[in-house]
Amino acid sequence: MPLSSNRSLLFLTLALFGALLYLARSPSSDLRPKAHRVLAKPRTAQQNALVNQVDRADTLAEQEGDQEKRILRQRIVAMGDIHGDLPAATKILRRAEVVDLKGQWIGGDTILVQTGDIVDRGPDTIALYRFFQSLRPQAERAGGAVISLLGNHEMMNCLGDYRYVTKEDIASFGGERNRREAFLHGWIGQEFRANYSITARVPYLVEDYPTSFDAPVLPATPAGSSDRRFVEDPTFAAASSAASDPLRRSAISFVHGGITPEYLTSLSSDSPISDINRIGHSILESLLSVPGGVPLGLPRSASPEQKEFWSERGPMWNRDWALEEEEEICGRVEKALEVLNVRRMVMGHTPQFDGILSRCDGKILLIDTGISRAYGGAHSSLSLTYTLTPASALTVSDALSLGLVDLQDADPEATLKSGELSRTWVEKEVVEALYTAGRATEVLDERERVLKIP
Numbered sequence: 040m041p042l043s044s045n046r047s048l049l050f051l052t053l054a055l056f057g058a059l060l061y062l063a064r065s066p067s068s069d070l071r072p073k074a075h076r077v078l079a080k081p082r083t084a085q086q087n088a089l090v091n092q093v094d095r096a097d098t099l100a101e102q103e104g105d106q107e108k109r110i111l112r113q114r115i116v117a118m119g120d121i122h123g124d125l126p127a128a129t130k131i132l133r134r135a136e137v138v139d140l141k142g143q144w145i146g147g148d149t150i151l152v153q154t155g156d157i158v159d160r161g162p163d164t165i166a167l168y169r170f171f172q173s174l175r176p177q178a179e180r181a182g183g184a185v186i187s188l189l190g191n192h193e194m195m196n197c198l199g200d201y202r203y204v205t206k207e208d209i210a211s212f213g214g215e216r217n218r219r220e221a222f223l224h225g226w227i228g229q230e231f232r233a234n235y236s237i238t239a240r241v242p243y244l245v246e247d248y249p250t251s252f253d254a255p256v257l258p259a260t261p262a263g264s265s266d267r268r269f270v271e272d273p274t275f276a277a278a279s280s281a282a283s284d285p286l287r288r289s290a291i292s293f294v295h296g297g298i299t300p301e302y303l304t305s306l307s308s309d310s311p312i313s314d315i316n317r318i319g320h321s322i323l324e325s326l327l328s329v330p331g332g333v334p335l336g337l338p339r340s341a342s343p344e345q346k347e348f349w350s351e352r353g354p355m356w357n358r359d360w361a362l363e364e365e366e367e368i369c370g371r372v373e374k375a376l377e378v379l380n381v382r383r384m385v386m387g388h389t390p391q392f393d394g395i396l397s398r399c400d401g402k403i404l405l406i407d408t409g410i411s412r413a414y415g416g417a418h419s420s421l422s423l424t425y426t427l428t429p430a431s432a433l434t435v436s437d438a439l440s441l442g443l444v445d446l447q448d449a450d451p452e453a454t455l456k457s458g459e460l461s462r463t464w465v466e467k468e469v470v471e472a473l474y475t476a477g478r479a480t481e482v483l484d485e486r487e488r489v490l491k492i493p
Contacts, residue, residue, distance in 0.1 A: 111427040117152040119387035122411035123161020144177035154387040155190025155295035160413040162207035190295040191355040236270040237319035242290040243425040272310040292381040296388045297357035300374035361389035369399040392416040395472040401484035418475040430460040462492040
């Protein structure tokens with residue numbers, strides 16, 4: 040071997056030995072991994088992609104273990120009438136990033152609401168009810184929830200009204216008799232009574248709540264029962280009011296048709312959500328004991344409140360919020376929202392084939408877009424993203440834009456963390472319509488406000 044080659048080899052050996060010796064003597068602190076990001080609640084990769092759209096996400100990394108500095112977040116996704124079309128439903132839910140290509144839950148702590156009318160006009164009744172039945176426990180294990188509402192078509196099938204049932208649908212049950220049995224005494228009827236409701240009130244803050252507030256107490260869920268937190272009225276603190284608690288109405292109402300203040304006045308108690316669901320389920324229970332089989336319509340023994348519930352004025356059939364002029368309804372809408380202690384009402388029932396429609400300044404959201412191939416409408420879902428950010432977690436630029444600090448502050452970061460702003464939070468709502476087939480996401484409403492906690 041030439042002398043020059045030996046020298047090169049010796050040089051490389053000495054250099055390698057020196058590098059190893061340096062690393063061995065380096066303090067262990069130099070090798071520590073960087074701190075990982077800590078979110079308020081565990082989320083999937085898909086959910087992280089969504090929440091990272093929120094412009095304050097970068098501030099969360101330094102807030103581990105400090106409740107007063109945590110950014111509170113919730114995402115709610117809602118889908119309207121499906122009418123027997125499983126491929127359309129799964130395609131929409133994939134777009135919303137709550138299920139994967141295999142139809143498995145990937146939504147993390149997202150709350151998914153389906154506003155009824157899964158059945159009729161299409162052949163996939165069995166597959167659709169099984170699909171949502173399988174999603175429910177998956178979502179609960181991940182910290183999320185699946186809320187299923189009954190539409191007028193679910194009730195029609197239970198009442199023996201088969202006008203909109205397809206031949207393919209009947210054949211999938213092995214005949215009409217088997218289908219009737221499934222909806223009355225069988226697994227679909229049992230699923231309706233256990234896991235489906237007429238209306239739901241979904242709060243933006245389900246488990247996390249600013250520590251200075253007395254959080255509303257959500258209804259308890261008996262062991263072995265379906266989640267009851269969203270289908271009964273919460274209990275508010277005795278001193279709570281819309282004036283004293285700016286978060287009292289931080290919730291969304293979901294129903295198939297619509298809830299009017301006139302219908303709410305007809306109820307017998309001050310628990311409208313519980314009352315509406317009780318009346319709807321009382322009809323289902325009454326069908327189990329009707330002599331001679333399923334009636335075509337309400338049983339003759341139906342009570343006045345059941346008849347009012349099933350009328351065009353009730354929550355299953357009402358179309359006022361979809362069809363009447365805004366100048367005629369927006370005042371009435373606000374009255375209904377006030378009674379329900381919510382900010383918005385989301386409903387299906389009346390198709391909007393061009394896409395999700397916002398009315399009365401975002402207080403009414405109509406999400407039935409005719410997604411079934413029986414209609415050929417827009418494939419859509421509604422996404423509501425909520426964040427509640429303490430002042431101490433804001434960036435200086437955000438605080439400047441909100442007027443919480445000004446350019447004359449010597450140390451704006453210290454101001455944000457001072458006791459003066461310790462009870463200041465920034466609340467943000469973003470309401471979006473999500474579409475498939477390359478159609479752009481549409482921002483229907485976006486609101487941001489500064490809150491002072493009493």
